[in-house]
Amino acid sequence: MSPSTESPSIERRAAAVITGASSGVGSALALRFAETVERVILIGRDAARLQATARAAEQRGASSACHVAQLESATELEALAAQLARLPAVSVLIHAAGEFSSEPVAELEPEVFDRVLRVNLRAPYLLSRALLGPLQQGAGDIVFINSSVVGQRRAGLAAYGGSKAGLMALADSLRQECNPLGLRVLSVFLGATATPMQRDIHAQQARPYWPQALLQPEDVAQLVHAALALPRGAEVTDLHLRPAAAHRPPQ
Ligand SMILES: NC(=O)c1ccc[n+]([C@@H]2O[C@H](COP(=O)([O-])OP(=O)(O)OC[C@H]3O[C@@H](n4cnc5c(N)ncnc54)[C@H](OP(=O)(O)O)[C@@H]3O)[C@@H](O)[C@H]2O)c1
Known part of the structure; x- marks a missing residue:
């Protein structure tokens, strides 16, 4: 039999919903999943920047939809959750949006504390809950982009x-609750990754920024x-990544 000259058709899964898709890790995840899903949301x-990710995703064969939302806003979050809950089927929900803060408690303003908790924990809770049906x-699968700061x-x-x-507790609880429904839940604990967030952290701490020594968002996405491409009988629950180069002794 002569080999086919047609390119092999990919059987695409339904939709990937990704928060934080306008930058860094979320953007890289959106582009990776755009290769294997029908639609990225x-x-x-x-x-x-969100539109730029959408255009790049379309070049990888997925259709796209963009939602601009401030996740710390209860009103915007609830409107977004209600809209997404009407999706027919979702194959992966990825929580990558996040805000960083490093103030000591004495200097940590209540509104900053509330905003970080709202974006990093309340939004993933509410969106996961809204999307359980789809x-x-x-x-x-539900993926929580977590951090090596836990512990x-x-x-x-x-x-x-x-x-x-709190995000780890949310993921661990959801996994036990949702495995019987056929869903899998993955937490990804990242060390320093070369994104605008990490660039800003280095600037705040007046440390030189060498992105090439850090984890690359594309490697995280890969x-x-x-992990999600494994047969559904296998579930990766926790992945811990750190930049190998940052831990090598100086040459
Ligand atoms: N970079 C690291 O070293 C590192 C290490 C451990 C864990 N993480 C985690 O990785 C995830 C991705 O971060 P990143 O490094 O890729 O940072 P990033 O490049 O700064 O991206 C953060 C993303 O979150 C979105 N976002 C932030 N606040 C938001 C809000 N209030 N409402 C809606 N969206 C909001 C941003 O939207 P806009 O850009 O549109 O404003 C952006 O898309 C975060 O959860 C972070 O905690 C990062």
């Missing part, structure tokens, strides 16, 4: 570390995509 604040229809005992992590510790 992108959520972020910056409309122009995720069940799509035999889907670390460091000053300045009351808000960010608290939100991410790993998450591979």
Whole structure:
């Protein structure tokens, strides 16, 4: 039999819903999943950067829809959740949006504390809850982009570390509740990754920023995509990544 000259057709899964898709890790995840889903549904604040991700996703064969939303706003979050809950089927929901804060408690303003908790923890809770029906229809997965700060005992992590510790509890609880419905839940604990968030952290701490020594968002996306590509009888629950180069002794 002569080999076919047609390119192999990919059987695409339904839709990927990704928060934080306008930047960094979320954008890289959106582009990776755009290769294997019918539609990417992108959520972020910056409309122009969100549209840029959408255009790049379409070049990878997926259709796209963009939702500009401030996730700390209860009104905007609830409107978004209600809209997404009407989707017919979702194959993956990825929570990548996040805000960082490192103020010591004495200097941590209540509104900053509330905002970090709202974006990093309340939004993933509410969107996961709203999408349980579509995720069940799509035999889907929920991915929480977490941080290696969980479990670390460091000053300045009351808000960010608290939100991410809560995110781990949310993921662990959801997994036990949703496995019987056919859903899988993955937490990804990232070390320093070369994104605008990490660039800003280095600037705040007046440290030189060498992005090439950090994790690359595309590598994170590749790993998450591979974990979810396993047969559904296998579930990766937790992935811990750190930049190898940052831990090598100086040459
Ligand atoms: N970079 C790291 O070293 C590192 C390490 C551990 C964990 N993480 C986690 O990785 C995830 C992705 O972060 P990143 O490094 O890719 O940072 P990033 O490049 O700064 O991206 C953050 C994303 O979150 C969105 N976002 C932030 N606040 C929002 C709000 N109030 N409402 C709606 N969207 C909001 C941003 O939207 P706009 O750009 O449109 O404003 C952007 O798309 C975060 O959950 C972060 O905690 C990062």
